[in-house]
Amino acid sequence: MDNFTAYNPVTLHFGKNILSTLGATLKEYGNRVLLVYGKGSIRKSGLYDRILEDLVKQGFTVSEYGGIKSNPVIEDVDAAAAIGREHQVDVILAVGGGSVIDSSKIISVAIPVNNPGWDFFTGKATAKSAVPVVAVLTLAATGTEMNPFAVVSNHALGQKSAYGSPLTFPKHSFLDPGLTFSVPHNYTAYGVADLIAHCFEAWFGIGETTLTDRFVISIIKEAMEYGPKLLGDLQNYEYREKIMFAATMALNGTTMYGRSTGDWGVHSAGHCLSLLYDVPHGASLTIVYPAWMRHFKNRIGDRIAQLGSQLFDEPLSADESINRIESFFKSLDCPTRLSDMNIPGDHREPLFDAMVHSKVSGGNVKMKEDDYAALIRLYL
Ligand code: NZQ
Numbered sequence: 307m308d309n310f311t312a313y314n315p316v317t318l319h320f321g322k323n324i325l326s327t328l329g330a331t332l333k334e335y336g337n338r339v340l341l342v343y344g345k346g347s348i349r350k351s352g353l354y355d356r357i358l359e360d361l362v363k364q365g366f367t368v369s370e371y372g373g374i375k376s377n378p379v380i381e382d383v384d385a386a387a388a389i390g391r392e393h394q395v396d397v398i399l400a401v402g403g404g405s406v407i408d409s410s411k412i413i414s415v416a417i418p419v420n421n422p423g424w425d426f427f428t429g430k431a432t433a434k435s436a437v438p439v440v441a442v443l444t445l446a447a448t449g450t451e452m453n454p455f456a457v458v459s460n461h462a463l464g465q466k467s468a469y470g471s472p473l474t475f476p477k478h479s480f481l482d483p484g485l486t487f488s489v490p491h492n493y494t495a496y497g498v499a500d501l502i503a504h505c506f507e508a509w510f511g512i513g514e515t516t517l518t519d520r521f522v523i524s525i526i527k528e529a530m531e532y533g534p535k536l537l538g539d540l541q542n543y544e545y546r547e548k549i550m551f552a553a554t555m556a557l558n559g560t561t562m563y564g565r566s567t568g569d570w571g572v573h574s575a576g577h578c579l580s581l582l583y584d585v586p587h588g589a590s591l592t593i594v595y596p597a598w599m600r601h602f603k604n605r606i607g608d609r610i611a612q613l614g615s616q617l618f619d620e621p622l623s624a625d626e627s628i629n630r631i632e633s634f635f636k637s638l639d640c641p642t643r644l645s646d647m648n649i650p651g652d653h654r655e656p657l658f659d660a661m662v663h664s665k666v667s668g669g670n671v672k673m674k675e676d677d678y679a680a681l682i683r684l685y686l
């Protein structure tokens with residue numbers, strides 16, 4: 307095992323009607339709330355009205371920033387931080403999926419300083435304090451509800467990058483699986499794929515840790531069992547609950563105990579697809595992962611075969627494992643080639659340039675420019 311430090315300060319509230327204590331939790335931080343949300347799903351579902359009425363009834367002063375886009379952009383972060391500063395908010399209430407919660411984390415550290423949010427990604431600004439973030443999760447996928455990471459795009463610079471500090475954990479996260487009933491079939495599937503990909507990134511990282519490997523396999527098996535069931539019955543609370551819990555556990559530190567790093571090369575290659583073509587995050591991973599395993603099977607074939615054999619409970623070669631994993635992604639109706647996303651144009655050159663510009667590589671499996679070209683060929 308490699309040395310590791312376990313730290314996770316998030317208070318997680320999980321279950322049916324868990325929002326009943328939201329007001330009391332927010333009160334711990336003060337009276338002035340900045341409500342941050344996305345393009346409209348919470349208005350459509352009625353969650354926006356429900357929360358706002360509740361907060362107003364409890365005497366909170368609420369300012370808001372709506373319109374955070376999926377694959378969030380730094381311009382929205384800066385605009386929301388300006389509103390937060392103007393209203394001197396005590397707490398940020400982030401209601402949405404990964405895009406809203408990630409944006410809120412950067413808003414929270416940007417408000418106390420006068421730097422643009424992107425300065426945290428470049429190292430120009432360091433987080434010294436943060437407005438507390440309380441999250442209400444509406445989509446099971448990223449694990450952001452119980453980790454410090456925030457992933458934001460800067461199209462002017464051609465980058466989709468991650469930032470995290472001990473100050474960017476949410477203080478509290480509220481997870482009511484019922485709030486994910488309205489997530490459509492495609493984003494539900496992308497969420498299942500994303501949580502599996504988070505486990506893969508840990509699996510292909512550095513550090514031999516048998517117990518943590520068992521955690522990883524268990525989380526993936528849970529997703530492989532209940533993901534397809536959920537896709538056949540989107541209003542099933544029990545399945546929503548299982549996938550929501552699995553997604554949180556896949557990226558809250560549990561899969562990293564005893565490892566010095568995960569790999570994350572596939573995530574950074576996937577971010578190039580999202581940056582250039584706005585491919586949903588989970589879909590970018592089902593496109594890149596099979597290609598990445600095929601390309602690197604000469605380097606990590608044993609580990610791929612071990613993964614496949616444990617997931618499918620029979621001895622499998624690396625090739626057989628990759629084929630089975632790819633078929634599983636297809637069975638979720640997730641894309642496994644960029645062409646499945648029907649994006650017109652010739653993507654070879656822009657993708658290659660984006661990978662060079664983003665210096666795409668893995669923490670364990672290092673990539674160079676020859677690898678980029680080969681990978682792109684495999685997933686176009
Ligand atoms: O914008 P709204 O209207 O809310 O609609 C969203 C969006 O269109 C919709 N949605 C969310 N909850 C819903 C719902 N629709 C109906 N009912 C609900 N209850 O779903 C769409 C996708 O939302 P988004 O927040 O973008 O999805 P996700 O949670 O997958 O987040 C993706 C972002 O998180 C980053 C990704 O790169 C991407 O930018 N990641 C964050 C990580 C982290 N912080 O740890 C790790 C991940 O690997 C990932 O990189």
Ligand code: ZN
Binds near residue numbers: 448500503573587
């Ligand atoms: Zn991910």
